[in-house]
Amino acid sequence: xxxxSKLIQSGQFVPGGTHGVWDIEDxxxxxxxxxxxxxxxxRELAKHADIVFCPYNYIIxxxxxxxxxxxxxxxxxxxxxxxxxEDALMEVASMDFDIVDLKEExxxxxxxxxxxxxxxxxxxxxxxxxxxxxxxxxxxxxxxTPIDFENHTNVWTGPEMVEIFESIGVTPSRVAYLNESLQAxxxxxxxxxxxxxxxxxxxxxxxxxxAGLPVENPARMTSKVTYIVEGLIKxxxxxxxxxxxxxxxxxxxxxxxxxxxxxHSTWTHTLGIWSLNSRVASHSIGKAVRSVxxxxxxxxxxxxxxxxxxxxxxxxxxxxxxxxxxSQVWAGVITTARDGAVLNSSFRTSDSYGFQDALGDxxxxxxxxIPGGVLCFMPSYVFLEKVINRWKVTGMWEMICGIKGNPxxxxxxxxxxxxxxxxxxxxxxxxxxxxxxxxxxVCRGKVSEGIDFADQYxxxxxxxxxxxxxxxxxxxxxxxxxxxxxxxxxxxMDGGSWYTLQAYRxxxxxxGRCIRHRNDYGAIMLIDQRFAESHVKxxxxxxxxxxxxxxxxxxxxxxESSVGSLRAxxxxxxxxxxxxxIKEETATxxxxxxxxxxxxxxxSSSSSSSISVSSAPAPKSHPNPTLQAPxxxxxxxxxxxxxxxxxxxxxxxxxTQPVPPTYVTAHQAPQAYMYAPPIPRHHPxxxxxxxxxxxxxxxxxxxxxxxxxxxxxxxx
Numbered sequence: 001x002x003x004x005s006k007l008i009q010s011g012q013f014v015p016g017g018t019h020g021v022w023d024i025e026d027x028x029x030x031x032x033x034x035x036x037x038x039x040x041x042x043r044e045l046a047k048h049a050d051i052v053f054c055p056y057n058y059i060i061x062x063x064x065x066x067x068x069x070x071x072x073x074x075x076x077x078x079x080x081x082x083x084x085x086e087d088a089l090m091e092v093a094s095m096d097f098d099i100v101d102l103k104e105e106x107x108x109x110x111x112x113x114x115x116x117x118x119x120x121x122x123x124x125x126x127x128x129x130x131x132x133x134x135x136x137x138x139x140x141x142x143x144x145t146p147i148d149f150e151n152h153t154n155v156w157t158g159p160e161m162v163e164i165f166e167s168i169g170v171t172p173s174r175v176a177y178l179n180e181s182l183q184a185x186x187x188x189x190x191x192x193x194x195x196x197x198x199x200x201x202x203x204x205x206x207x208x209x210x211a212g213l214p215v216e217n218p219a220r221m222t223s224k225v226t227y228i229v230e231g232l233i234k235x236x237x238x239x240x241x242x243x244x245x246x247x248x249x250x251x252x253x254x255x256x257x258x259x260x261x262x263x264h265s266t267w268t269h270t271l272g273i274w275s276l277n278s279r280v281a282s283h284s285i286g287k288a289v290r291s292v293x294x295x296x297x298x299x300x301x302x303x304x305x306x307x308x309x310x311x312x313x314x315x316x317x318x319x320x321x322x323x324x325x326x327s328q329v330w331a332g333v334i335t336t337a338r339d340g341a342v343l344n345s346s347f348r349t350s351d352s353y354g355f356q357d358a359l360g361d362x363x364x365x366x367x368x369x370i371p372g373g374v375l376c377f378m379p380s381y382v383f384l385e386k387v388i389n390r391w392k393v394t395g396m397w398e399m400i401c402g403i404k405g406n407p408x409x410x411x412x413x414x415x416x417x418x419x420x421x422x423x424x425x426x427x428x429x430x431x432x433x434x435x436x437x438x439x440x441x442v443c444r445g446k447v448s449e450g451i452d453f454a455d456q457y458x459x460x461x462x463x464x465x466x467x468x469x470x471x472x473x474x475x476x477x478x479x480x481x482x483x484x485x486x487x488x489x490x491x492x493m494d495g496g497s498w499y500t501l502q503a504y505r506x507x508x509x510x511x512g513r514c515i516r517h518r519n520d521y522g523a524i525m526l527i528d529q530r531f532a533e534s535h536v537k538x539x540x541x542x543x544x545x546x547x548x549x550x551x552x553x554x555x556x557x558x559x560e561s562s563v564g565s566l567r568a569x570x571x572x573x574x575x576x577x578x579x580x581x582i583k584e585e586t587a588t589x590x591x592x593x594x595x596x597x598x599x600x601x602x603x604s605s606s607s608s609s610s611i612s613v614s615s616a617p618a619p620k621s622h623p624n625p626t627l628q629a630p631x632x633x634x635x636x637x638x639x640x641x642x643x644x645x646x647x648x649x650x651x652x653x654x655x656t657q658p659v660p661p662t663y664v665t666a667h668q669a670p671q672a673y674m675y676a677p678p679i680p681r682h683h684p685x686x687x688x689x690x691x692x693x694x695x696x697x698x699x700x701x702x703x704x705x706x707x708x709x710x711x712x713x714x715x716x
Contacts, residue, residue, distance in 0.1 A: 043068065056085070060281055061092045063234055072288040081449075082294035083505050086308050089278035093238045095231045099141070099254075099269040103134050106228045109221060119188060125181045126229055132168035133232075137271055140254055150258035153474060158247040161239070161273075172240040178233050186230070188220045235273040238280055248486070249277040251478055274475065276482040277490070279310035286311050297541060298508040304501060307491045321543035322518040329515065330523040330569040331548045332562050333531040337362050344529045345379065345465030356387050360396035362527060363462060368403045369567040370523055372436045372456035373429050377443050377510040379467040381412050384442055404438035410447050418446050429456055443467035443506040447513070454516035459570075461514040462525040468503040504539040511544065521573060523566055 024042070031038035046052050047069075057064050059077060064070075079085055110127035114120050144152035156164060165171070170178075221229065239250055253272035258265050275281070286292070286309075294305065294313075306313050323329070336342055337358035342349075349355050367374050378384040388409065391397040400407055408425045411417040421439075428437040433456060441447035444467065469476045480495030487494050493501070514522040524544070530536065532550045540548070551562035 056088045057092065060085075060089055060285065062237075062281075062284060063230065072285060074288075074290050076291045076293065077285065077289050078293040078295070080295050082305075083296040083298040083509065084449075085294065086278045086305070089281040089309075090275050093235075093275035093280040094273060095235050096270050096272045097228060097232070099134075099137055099271055101224070101228060102130065102137065102271065106130055106225050107134050109225045110229070113185075113221070122181055122184045122188070125178055126185065129169060129174075129178060130229070130232075136164065136168055137254065141256065141269060144254060144256050152256040154254050155474075155478065156252040158239075158250045161250055161252045162244070162247060164252065165236070165239075170236055172244070175233065175236045175240055179237065182229060182233050185221060186226060238275065239273070241280075242283065246275075246277070246280045246283075249275055249280050249482075251276060251482075253474065253478075255474070274478070276479050277492075278308045282309045282311065297512050298505050300542065304493055304498070307493065310490075318542055321515065323515060323520070325543055325547045328521040329544070329547065330566055331526075331544055332524070332565065333526045333528075333548055333550045334362060334366075334562050335529040335532050335550065336552065338365065342529050343527055345383070345527075346530070350383060350386070350465075353390065356390040357394060357396065359387060359464065359527070360391045360394075360400065363464075364396070364400045364403055365563055366462070366523075366525055366566060367400070367438055367460065369563060369570060370436070370460035371570060372433060372459040373425065373453065374404065374436065374438045374460040374462065375447060375453060375458050375510075375513055376438060376440050376462040377448060377464065377467075378440065379443060379465040380470070381442050381445075383465070384409070384440055388440070400438065405432065405435050407438040407440060410439065410441040410445050412442075412445075422451070426457055441510075443510050448506070448510040451513075452516055453513050454520060458513050458516075458522060460523045460525065461511060462527055463507060463510050464527045466503050466528065466530060467506040467510075469499065500539075507539075508541045511541065523569065525562075525566075 024038075027038040027042055030036070031041065054070075056079070058068060058070060059065065059072070059079075065072070107127075107130050110123055110130050113123035114127040140154065144154050146152050239247065251272075251274045253270075253274060255270050255272070257268050257270070259268050292311065299305065300318055302313065302316050302318065325331075334343060338361060339358065341354055341358040343358060343362065344355070345359070363376060367376075378387070388397065391400070397407075405428055408421050408428075411421060425437050425439050428435075436456070436459070439447065443463070447453075471477075476499070480499055482495070483492045483498045484495035486492055492498070511524055514520075514524050526548070531548075537545050537548070549562075549565070551565070
């Protein structure tokens with residue numbers, strides 16, 4: 001909080017100031033320069049702002065909202081990338097606790113605090129509840145049901161949870177009392193109290209430290225104990241809210257799972273309180289806000305959001321794309337390999353060496369004709385590790401290295417490892433644009449979400465298989481059963497339909513990495529026989545579903561080569577760009593007058609455009625004028641409800657619409673838009689990342705393959 005007023009009072013971050021419109025980087029830079037705290041300055045500035053940008057959890061997590069002082073009452077909430085909102089809401093109302101932490105960290109700490117010092121009465125209710133919960137949990141572990149050799153589990157339904165909570169003294173009225181005790185305990189842990197010995201107390205000489213207490217202030221909880229206690233009470237509040245209306249939406253889970261760490265197997269025990277319906281967390285938001293706007297390129301089908309969020313969305317729009325898909329995108333379903341082997345990555349065939357070899361051959365042959373970067377998405381980390389290990393044994397990996405340089409692999413887990421891989425991938429493309437680079441990733445992973453791979457960094461996107469969630473994941477099993485049980489009562493889609501929807505949302509999200517703005521272009525390859533089935537097409541994003549070719553074409557007398565078609569696409573793009581550049585150079589040399597560049601006629605856009613609500617300035621021209629596309633008025637589907645266009649000012653030009661407060665932009669525009677009026681009340685695989693000093697254009701090939709099958713990298 002120190003020196004925050006320096007930034008606020010300086011006038012840099014107010015309308016008309018140096019940073020009247022600013023981003024977080026500007027605030028951090030100013031804070032470093034003025035030795036002031038940008039975090040607390042941002043919190044202060046937010047109180048007077050008209051528009052506030054923040055992560056999901058600042059809005060959907062009530063404890064974070066309270067801590068940040070965010071008041072949603074009467075506000076309009078716009079959620080971008082809303083295809084994730086259902087999962088995010090369920091995660092907020094769910095929590096897993098390590099039983100060892102409950103037993104050996106939280107319980108001893110609360111016991112010490114409840115019997116020591118002048119504030120002991122504050123901690124006694126928390127200790128008593130924790131003690132009863134730990135006793136019940138330890139007893140329940142002895143009766144777990146074996147699922148398999150490495151997993152023992154028991155699950156209790158919502159009504160059964162009510163009885164369990166009552167047996168440990170947790171009732172709706174008791175939860176309010178526990179929350180008051182928690183707030184008082186956290187007050188003792190505030191910055192003003194931290195590091196100061198409490199009155200009448202000497203510094204601990206070991207007892208407090210052994211109980212998980214800070215030596216400098218033994219009358220307060222550590223951050224870890226606070227996290228456990230606060231999380232537990234938050235779960236109780238979610239469970240008992242609205243007169244226990246959401247009790248059927250919860251499950252209590254105890255799991256005993258064998259984990260392999262450093263070559264040794266150890267048992268871990270967890271206690272989970274899981275919400276199976278996003279309405280549990282969205283209910284409090286719906287009561288407070290004026291309106292909710294959801295935007296994303298992968299919202300469809302929209303009906304699932306209305307049922308899962310328990311909120312009506314009468315204003316809807318599912319749109320096309322800002323590009324001319326037919327001329328700017330090559331999209332194909334590849335059903336068979338070169339030797340005729342069927343490409344099917346389902347669990348029944350994915351372990352076959354024949355399939356794995358055919359897959360590697362298919363990836364290599366198509367990547368050879370794509371300039372720049374290629375992203376290849378696999379259905380899971382286990383699948384990815386399995387095929388890479390096979391390719392390294394057979395020599396296929398070396399062959400792929402000869403086509404795109406040494407490939408990169410998305411690492412599992414968080415940390416700086418992925419940032420390094422991402423940086424090296426881009427650097428390899430910049431250093432050798434003709435060769436480019438190949439990045440293997442996983443659907444639902446870091447590459448498929450929130451990272452911009454525009455232009456040369458993703459000229460091709462391959463998706464291998466349909467990324468269904470893990471059928472053995474207990475959350476998936478419980479969610480499917482829950483939806484099927486309550487589908488009529490709550491208007492939910494059945495469990496099987498929900499399960500399938502998760503796969504295609506992840507698929508469409510990965511596909512979207514290819515096209516990042518209206519002037520972008522690239523190739524999309526769906527590598528699996530199942531993509532050719534009739535029921536798949538309606539589940540693809542609207543902008544793509546009518547522009548996908550199937551190779552080999554069905555009932556064709558002569559099979560058309562997907563490789564030949566792909567190569568022709570990029571050859572055409574290259575030829576058009578070269579022709580346009582020549583014309584522009586000629587025009588520039590013959591006249592000094594200013595002219596407006598536009599996209600070449602053969603690439604001009606004639607399709608409908610997508611829209612998204614944005615608070616950013618009007619769209620800027622793309623730095624490459626040869627691929628500049630016109631901004632078209634979106635063609636909205638008639639939903640029978642209020643037209644979206646009538647509610648949203650459409651940006652056309654400064655002459656017709658001077659700087660409106662809200663823009664409808666065509667940059668990275670989503671495919672679907674939703675508006676709600678006021679609501680009446682696995683083991684991690686080894687990561688592979690190669691960055692040799694020099695990248696070979698052709699690595700030694702396996703004896704069973706030849707250069708004839710793998711042509712040199714595409715040259716623009």
